[in-house]
Amino acid sequence: MRFRRSDCDTIQQLEDIVNKSSTANEAVRYPTWRWRDWNTFLSTSFKAIPGIRKYQYFRFDSSRPGTVFAKKATDLPEEAFLRDSLRI
Numbered sequence: 001m002r003f004r005r006s007d008c009d010t011i012q013q014l015e016d017i018v019n020k021s022s023t024a025n026e027a028v029r030y031p032t033w034r035w036r037d038w039n040t041f042l043s044t045s046f047k048a049i050p051g052i053r054k055y056q057y058f059r060f061d062s063s064r065p066g067t068v069f070a071k072k073a074t075d076l077p078e079e080a081f082l083r084d085s086l087r088i
Helices: 011-021 038-043
Strands: 057-060 067-071 079-082
Touching: none
Parallel strands: none
Antiparallel strands: 057 067, 067 079
16 A cells, blocks of 8 residues: 555645555545644654654653653563753
């Protein structure tokens, strides 16, 4: 399935992905839907986790604010991603 591994940042990209995913699929737009560009919105407060698609499990701990814990599989060790002074 093509759409399973597609980046989608705009409503137009989503429509294109759905239309190209199968000959039987046709995207239907909801005209009043407000789409947010999450990459731009979140980039002011967070930094990207390198290779995020490889991780399946995420955890946050209130005693360690600014830290994201991630694991690639249940039986693998956890990795901690720390924020820097301005961004996570």
